[in-house]
Amino acid sequence: MEVLNYMRLFVEVARVKSFRRAAEVLDMPNSTLSRNIAALEKTIGLRLLHRSTRKVELTEAGEVYFKRCQSIVEEARIAHEALLDLAERPTGTLRVSMPVDLAVDYLAPILSDFARANPLIDFEFDLTSRRVDLLSEQFDLAIRMGPPPTSPSMLVARQIAVLPRYLYAAPAYLKKAPPLRHPQDLAEHVLCMGQNARPQDNKKTFYRAEEVVEVVAATRFAMNSVGLSRSLAKQGVGIAVLDSVLARDDVASGQxxxxxxxxxxxxxxxxxxxxTRLLPARTRLFIDFLKEQLHKQIKPG
Known part of the structure; x- marks a missing residue:
């Protein structure tokens, strides 16, 4: 890369036949430019320029080198601009791993809007809660619920949403179940927990303004699907932990x-x-779009 930079500087000096004018074009001190050209000549082992107080002339070796360097420097410039264009233009295939529930219940309309706005992007979606290996598998990004990963350390996690969680149950369940006036009363109820809950995770923490209460409430139905916990709650099996967006239609219908x-x-x-933090345009745009649209959808309470 250093040699290519030397070439670029040499081509400009050879083109205008002046260190001073070349330094002005390159926006660098004359002394720095002269030192770089001297370093190039030392690297090659040949003098490329005849210098005098009045003008700069190419040596025979300089003439040959200038003809070759012009095309090399121009090709490098074109390649650089092409990559910049690729980095800024949303094209190609976007490969995303994401949880089934989040994709179906939240992201489907967002994905369709993004696809319409970016017709040059194709999509490959892998719907799974599996922790895909972004270092070895061909994914542009993974959407995951829960705390950010701590390993591998080079992974970059950008928070795009926060889902508030509340308790929901079917009227038929509440009619036959013990009274529920305080979180402590959950000890007498059945919980249906999604998001990778386990039966042994009995302690639950509840919040009301500044008040925090930790209760022991058994999870009879533990699963890694919020959608299934919601369905079980609608069947009157128990109480589900859901966010307001996911439960909105069921609350409106009375289920x-x-x-x-x-x-x-x-x-x-x-x-x-x-x-990595260095992302192509399609990935950057997709993340920003998800964050913006999810923020519009999700409102606490």
């Missing part, structure tokens, strides 16, 4: 009801994870 409405659980973070 679910918000319980302990003053209380919430800790929200779930959503991250876009990449293996």
């Amino acid at each position: 679910l009801r918000r319980v302990l409405p003053d209380w919430s659980l800790a929200p779930v973070q959503v991250h876009a994870i990449t293996e």
Whole structure:
């Protein structure tokens, strides 16, 4: 890369036959330019320029070198501009790994809007909660729910959304279940927990303004699907932990009801994870678009 830079400087000096004018074009001190050309000549082992107080002339070796360097420098400039264009133009195939529930319940309309706005982008979606290896698998990014990954250390996590979580149950379940006036009452209820919950994760923390309560509530149905926990709740099996967007239609239709409405659980973070901060235009635009659209969709309460 250093030699290519030397070539670029030499071509400009040879073109205008003046160190001073070349330094002005290159926006660098005359002394720095002269020192770089001297370093190039030392690297090659040949004098390329005859210098005098009045003019600069090419040596025989300089003439030959100038003819070759012109095309090399021009090709390098064209290649650089082509890459810049690629970096800024949203084209190519976007490969994304994301959870099924998030993709179906949140991202489907966002994806269709993004596709219409960017007709030169093709898409490959892998719907899974599996932690894909971004270093070895061919994904541009992974969308994941939960805290950002701590390893490998080179991964870059950008938070694109925060999903508030509340309790919802079917009216039929609430009619036959014990009264539910405080989080402590959950000890007598059945929870349907998604988002990789486990039966042994009995402790749940609830928040009401500045008040924090930790309760022990058994999870009879543990799963890695928020959609399934929602369906089970609608069947009257138990209480599901959902966010307001996911539960909105069911609440409107009367299939679910918000319980302990003053209380919430800790929200779930959503991250876009990449293996580098240097992203092509299609990936940068997609992440920004997701973040903007999810922010419009998700409102606490």
